[in-house]
Amino acid sequence: MIRINEHYRKLQSSYLFAEIKQRVDEYQKANPQTRVIKLGIGDVTRGLPGACIQAMHTAVDEMAEDETFRGYGPEQGYEFLRQAIADNDFQARGADIKPDEIFISDGAKCDTANFQELLSGESRVALPDPVYPVYLDTNVMAGRTGPEKDGRYQGITYLESTRENGYIPDLPPEAVDVIYLCFPNNPTGATISRTGLQKWVDYARDNKALILFDAAYECFIRDDSLPHSIFELPGAREVAVEFRSFSKTAGFTGTRCAYTVVPKDCRAWTADGDTVSLHDLWFRRQSTKFNGVSYPIQRAAEAVYSPEGQVQVRKLTDFYLTNAGMIRQAMTDLSFECVGGENSPYIWIYGGRSSREIFDMLLNQAGVVCTPGVGFGRCGENFIRISAFNSRENVEEALERIQKALA
Ligand SMILES: *Cc1c(COP(=O)(O)O)cnc(C)c1O
Numbered sequence: 068m069i070r071i072n073e074h075y076r077k078l079q080s081s082y083l084f085a086e087i088k089q090r091v092d093e094y095q096k097a098n099p100q101t102r103v104i105k106l107g108i109g110d111v112t113r114g115l116p117g118a119c120i121q122a123m124h125t126a127v128d129e130m131a132e133d134e135t136f137r138g139y140g141p142e143q144g145y146e147f148l149r150q151a152i153a154d155n156d157f158q159a160r161g162a163d164i165k166p167d168e169i170f171i172s173d174g175a176k177c178d179t180a181n182f183q184e185l186l187s188g189e190s191r192v193a194l195p196d197p198v199y200p201v202y203l204d205t206n207v208m209a210g211r212t213g214p215e216k217d218g219r220y221q222g223i224t225y226l227e228s229t230r231e232n233g234y235i236p237d238l239p240p241e242a243v244d245v246i247y248l249c250f251p252n253n254p255t256g257a258t259i260s261r262t263g264l265q266k267w268v269d270y271a272r273d274n275k276a277l278i279l280f281d282a283a284y285e286c287f288i289r290d291d292s293l294p295h296s297i298f299e300l301p302g303a304r305e306v307a308v309e310f311r312s313f314s315k316t317a318g319f320t321g322t323r324c325a326y327t328v329v330p331k332d333c334r335a336w337t338a339d340g341d342t343v344s345l346h347d348l349w350f351r352r353q354s355t356k357f358n359g360v361s362y363p364i365q366r367a368a369e370a371v372y373s374p375e376g377q378v379q380v381r382k383l384t385d386f387y388l389t390n391a392g393m394i395r396q397a398m399t400d401l402s403f404e405c406v407g408g409e410n411s412p413y414i415w416i417y418g419g420r421s422s423r424e425i426f427d428m429l430l431n432q433a434g435v436v437c438t439p440g441v442g443f444g445r446c447g448e449n450f451i452r453i454s455a456f457n458s459r460e461n462v463e464e465a466l467e468r469i470q471k472a473l474a
Pocket residue numbers: 173174175176177199249253281283311312313314315319320324325
């Protein structure tokens with residue numbers, strides 16, 4: 068008899084998001100003349116930079132000719148792309164990362180999901196609340212948790228991001244082995260300082276722990292004092308892995324290209340206490356289970372680092388940051404407490420009442436859809452997330468409606 072992985076049955080289906088869809092549908096039915104504006108979107112809305120499109124076209128033509136055709140590429144990704152990444156994203160910022168420490172992939176989502184399979188099933192896991200659900204659900208699937216109760220899984224150490232701690236979690240009260248961090252954060256938009264992040268690096272070194280650092284929103288950082296990479300910090304090479312993506316940087320959510328940095332010094336231990344290189348394990352994993360990202364897409368990603376590409380990507384992220392600034396200003400003027408929206412495309416808004424109530428109020432009074440914070444974890448209760456990924460027209464109209472309704 069074929070049996071299933073029972074751990075999958077512990078997963079909670081998101082009633083909340085099904086409920087949101089239902090409420091929006093009901094509202095639209097009752098108000099057919101109102102155009103509902105969705106400010107809950109976690110996906111980019113603008114076209115790809117011209118430099119990327121041009122590079123992709125050229126690469127597609129190369130694929131048509133026997134002389135320039137490419138079959139299977141290197142599992143780790145093409146050297147031209149890994150070199151461009153190492154130079155621009157790391158060496159230029161004083162982070163000593165070499166091209167052979169970079170693994171090109173088709174998404175940071177799958178990399179953050181897959182990396183945990185290198186680690187012991189008994190590893191004690193710490194992850195943020197509120198959180199990007201992938202980190203949690205993949206550890207549930209792997210059997211590292213007990214059942215869920217009142218919105219929390221037994222065996223997980225929750226790193227709470229709250230008004231009290233300025234949305235930067237405190238170090239865990241008990242020893243943990245693997246720590247997920249994400250800055251600039253989804254969903255809170257919070258950023259971490261160099262000294263704040265150094266504390267985590269030091270903790271990981273002292274406790275022989277591993278940090279899985281998700282920097283998918285690094286390209287929205289404008290404050291020069293903030294670290295773009297955990298590898299800008301001394302000591303991080305031994306204790307951290309970093310996930311990056313072209314999804315939010317260059318609008319690649321549907322194009323698919325990302326990368327993971329595993330320094331050669333990054334280590335973990337066997338049951339016998341011997342040191343093992345995580346770089347070697349990830350290389351083995353990727354070459355066994357993954358066959359690379361398509362050549363035209365890797366060429367498109369390389370073009371992000373060309374002089375024109377850099378200008379275009381900056382313009383793209385500036386556009387969303389202007390939306391974010393407008394949203395943050397408008398909500399602050401209405402006396403809401405906001406975090407994010409600076410160095411981040413998300414604004415995390417404290418509503419002083421349940422997430423569902425704020426959601427209902429914005430929908431029923433303004434025809435605007437946001438994301439209830441409680442959908443990201445218990446600490447998200449009483450918050451909503453508003454996303455800057457939208458057209459300027461939609462943001463302007465949504466804010467006008469909210470101002471009119473709440474003034
Ligand atoms: C969007 C996002 C990613 C990027 O995922 P891709 O699979 O590369 O599109 C990674 N982490 C977080 C927290 C995100 O919000």
